[in-house]
Amino acid sequence: MEQVPVSDLEQIQNFKGKYPRQLWYLFFSEMWERFSFYGMRGMLYFFMVHQLLMNKEEANLQYGATQAWVYAFTFIGGFFADKIFGFRRSLFWGGLLMIVGSIILAVDPKQFFFLGVSFTIVGTGFFKPNISSMVGKLYKDDDNRRDAGFSLFYAGVNLGAILGGYFCIAIGKREMFSTLIPEGLEWNVAFSLASVVMIISLLTFVRTQKSLGSIGLSPLTTVTKSKRQMLEWSTYLGSLVLVPIIMIMVSNTVYTDYFMYIIGPVSIIYLLYEMRGFSPSQNKKLFAALIFMLFSIVFWAFFEQSGGSLSDFAAENLNNSVLGFKLDPNGVNNSANSVFVVAFAALVGIVWLWLGKKKAEPNTVVKFGLAFLFLAGGFYLFYYTKFFADLQGVTSLNIFTLGWLVITFGELCLSPIGMSAMTKLSPQKTQAVIMGMWFLASAYGQYFAGLLGANIAQASANSSNFDKLIVYADGYKQLAIYALVAGVVLIVISPVVRKLMQEVK
Numbered sequence: 001m002e003q004v005p006v007s008d009l010e011q012i013q014n015f016k017g018k019y020p021r022q023l024w025y026l027f028f029s030e031m032w033e034r035f036s037f038y039g040m041r042g043m044l045y046f047f048m049v050h051q052l053l054m055n056k057e058e059a060n061l062q063y064g065a066t067q068a069w070v071y072a073f074t075f076i077g078g079f080f081a082d083k084i085f086g087f088r089r090s091l092f093w094g095g096l097l098m099i100v101g102s103i104i105l106a107v108d109p110k111q112f113f114f115l116g117v118s119f120t121i122v123g124t125g126f127f128k129p130n131i132s133s134m135v136g137k138l139y140k141d142d143d144n145r146r147d148a149g150f151s152l153f154y155a156g157v158n159l160g161a162i163l164g165g166y167f168c169i170a171i172g173k174r175e176m177f178s179t180l181i182p183e184g185l186e187w188n189v190a191f192s193l194a195s196v197v198m199i200i201s202l203l204t205f206v207r208t209q210k211s212l213g214s215i216g217l218s219p220l221t222t223v224t225k226s227k228r229q230m231l232e233w234s235t236y237l238g239s240l241v242l243v244p245i246i247m248i249m250v251s252n253t254v255y256t257d258y259f260m261y262i263i264g265p266v267s268i269i270y271l272l273y274e275m276r277g278f279s280p281s282q283n284k285k286l287f288a289a290l291i292f293m294l295f296s297i298v299f300w301a302f303f304e305q306s307g308g309s310l311s312d313f314a315a316e317n318l319n320n321s322v323l324g325f326k327l328d329p330n331g332v333n334n335s336a337n338s339v340f341v342v343a344f345a346a347l348v349g350i351v352w353l354w355l356g357k358k359k360a361e362p363n364t365v366v367k368f369g370l371a372f373l374f375l376a377g378g379f380y381l382f383y384y385t386k387f388f389a390d391l392q393g394v395t396s397l398n399i400f401t402l403g404w405l406v407i408t409f410g411e412l413c414l415s416p417i418g419m420s421a422m423t424k425l426s427p428q429k430t431q432a433v434i435m436g437m438w439f440l441a442s443a444y445g446q447y448f449a450g451l452l453g454a455n456i457a458q459a460s461a462n463s464s465n466f467d468k469l470i471v472y473a474d475g476y477k478q479l480a481i482y483a484l485v486a487g488v489v490l491i492v493i494s495p496v497v498r499k500l501m502q503e504v505k
Contacts (some may be wrong), residue, residue, distance in 0.1 A: 012213055013140045018353075021140045022215075025208035027156035030131055032201035033095065034157045036102060036194040039164030040120060041067070042244060042334035043172055043190060045311045051110060051187065056457040058149030060308045065256035066117055067307065069246060071443030072263055073125025078133075080126070086230045087130040087137075087216030088209060092124025093236065095202040099195055106192035107239025111220070116191070118247040123443075124238050129435040138217045140230045144356055147420050153347030154416040159343035160197075165334030167195060175298045175328045215447010219330055253450075260447050267437055274430050275447070281502060284427040288500035289434060292418055293441035295368060298486050300445020301413055301452060302375055303407065308453030309472060310382075317389075317469045318397045329397055336401050340408035348412045364421050365494035365499070372487030374410030378403040379480035386473035395463035422505045452479075 012020060044066060046060040101119030135153050139146040159403045162219075170176040172190040174183075181189050220228040247253035268290070275283050314333040320326050355361035362370070383401030389395040405431035418438060426434035450473075460471040 005284055006503075007216055009137070010314060012138060012215070013143070015138075017182045018145060019152060022138055022208075022211050023135065023153060023352075024231055025211060026131055027148070027153055028133055029201050029205040029208075030153065031156040031160040032197045032204065033127060033131075034160030035164035036098060036160075036198040036201065037120075037164070038126060038161035038334065038338070039168030039190070039194045039197075040102065040105075040117075041307055042165045042169045042311075042330070042471035044175050044331060044402055045308055046169060046315065047109065047113075047187065049312070050080060052113065054239070056312055057461070058452045060453035060457050061253045061450050062250075063308045064304075064374060064447050064453065065250055065253045066121070067304065067446035068256060068260060068443045068450070069121045070124050071439045071446055073246075074129040074443075075125075075263070075267055075433070075436035077125035077127070078129040079437075080235050080283070081133070082431070082433055083217065084220060084235050085126075086218040086219075087134050088212070088218075089218065089232070090130045091124045091205060091216075092202065093136075094123045094128070094130075095198060095205070097239070098127065099123075099198045099202070102191055102195035103197060106188050106195055109187045114247050114251045115243075118250060120248055121250070122243055126239070129173050132419050133423065133431055133435050134212065136214050136420070136435075145353070146424070147352050147417060148349035150416040150420040151345045151352070151412070153417075154412070155342050155345035158338035158345070161338035162335045162342060164194065165338060166328075168330050169334055170331045172332065173328065175331070179297070182345075191226030205436040210276070210344055213314060234304070256447070260444065263440065264444060267440055271433070271437065274433070277429075278427055280418045282427050284500045284502065286427075286434075288497055288504075289422060289425040289438075291500075292364075292421060293438060294366060295372075295486065295490060296414065296418060296438070296441045297444045297448065298482070299410075301448035302379065302483055303411065304446050304449035305476075306337070309456045309475070312453075312457065313382075313469075313472050314400070316465060317393055317395055317472065318385075318400055319394050320397065322397050322401050327397070329400075332397060332401060333404075336404040336412065336457055337408050341412065344408065345412055345416070349408075349416075353389050363385045363494065363498055364417055364504075365497045366491055367417050369487045369490035369494065371410040371414035371491060372483045374406055374408075374413065375388050375486065376480045376483035377408030377496065378410065379483060381406060383473045383480060384478035386469055389466065389469050391466060393467070395469065396483040397475055421504070425501065426504075437473065 012022060015021070043271070047058055048054045048062055049056060054062065077090060077094060080314060085093065097119050101116045101123060104119060105116035105433045109116070135150060139149060167176065168190045171193065172187045174186050179305050218228070220231065249259060271286065278286070310333055311330060314329040315332050316328040320329055322332060352361055380401055384396040385399045388399060419435070422438045423431060456475045458474055460468040463471065
């Protein structure tokens with residue numbers, strides 16, 4: 001599938017204007033892949049509770065385990081991309097596995113739920129870290145347009161998330177197209193939609209990859225053809241063997257617990273092993289990257305309540321009106337954040353460029369600190385909804401949506417900036433692995449999000465809907481306080497981290 005380069009790396013990186021044209025191709029490929037991913041993600045908790053009839057505590061743990069595996073496998077996918085496949089082949093293989101997974105779910109989502117999800121997990125691991133790494137390769141190390149480029153790329157991620165996050169769950173709940181879809185097939189159609197858009201994503205990449213020149217080609221150019229084929233086919237077969245193993249571990253969350261106890265320390269040990277061959281300057285940057293990863297775990301543990309406890313909160317405690325428009329509250333919970341990212345990501349990127357010209361742009365550490373302050377504000381608004389509840393425990397979707405608006409600015413200060421920082425702080429040799437570790441930190445965030453959501457669900461078990469609202473709201477207030485503390489700590493230690501980062505801003 002690899003193409004002969006049509007332009008060298010220097011020609012690509014010497015682009016005029018704000019964005020390289022290759023960024024737009026990757027933008028659209030990622031947009032459709034994220035439609036598929038967020039469509040699936042938005043259905044998981046609701047499907048487990050209302051179709052597989054799990055209790056809410058169990059569903060939160062299953063959701064956290066599933067999402068943890070999705071992001072944990074990006075570390076493994078990044079490793080094989082660095083060592084064997086290259087970014088492009090890894091992305092293509094991952095896309096094929098995601099298509100297979102969503103087709104399996106479309107055939108019979110109840111009977112084959114964990115099998116389909118397991119194919120998606122492995123596929124996402126090969127796809128996700130490598131397309132982000134290719135975005136980083138479009139820029140020279142000292143190009144100050146990089147953050148703006150990642151912000152635009154992140155808008156593509158969220159454009160897909162808007163569509164997938166709203167349409168898939170709304171179709172499954174028969175809130176959309178109910179007259180066109182035979183009763184009993186709504187979930188089959190919802191999952192099949194995820195497979196169709198994933199095919200579009202892969203075709204987009206295949207048709208445009210020639211423009212990437214040498215970016216993402218195999219790292220095995222110096223080995224013999226027979227050895228290269230042996231390594232590649234071993235990786236194909238090994239990833240397929242992992243599917244039933246992951247299926248067992250995802251469906252039994254205690255195995256996920258064991259995995260999470262192991263994968264983090266192992267990844268750090270591997271990084272320390274790689275660091276032996278780097279200069280002290282490079283190693284300081286890698287330590288700075290680890291600090292960002294640790295704080296990102298906390299951020300995502302709170303943020304990812306969206307797929308668990310906030311999904312339950314939306315289903316049972318929110319009305320269906322936003323500014324007078326009737327909308328499905330679960331669809332709003334799944335997609336409001338993405339709507340706001342698309343609306344404001346480019347603007348935030350332009351603001352960073354404008355502040356950079358004025359020499360007033362906050363450094364990456366301060367941006368991370370600001371992310372936590374916004375996160376705290378958003379969760380306080382989730383807490384504040386309890387003051388607008390009726391006697392049945394149903395409260396304002398308007399205020400809930402406003403909370404997501406505030407949190408979105410926090411995400412824009414952390415996620416695209418974090419991806420950009422990982423590519424700037426990591427040496428060429430370990431760039432995909434570092435990007436994989438960035439997503440591995442997200443995996444831990446997802447894992448802890450499931451534990452937090454399960455605790456909230458347990459605390460509200462057997463309560464009236466009004467009492468459940470109070471328990472959830474008070475839980476969100478506690479998360480707001482913790483986020484505020486984390487933000488202040490980051491801003492205070494920013495001078496120390498800046499020294500580790502050296503010339504990287």
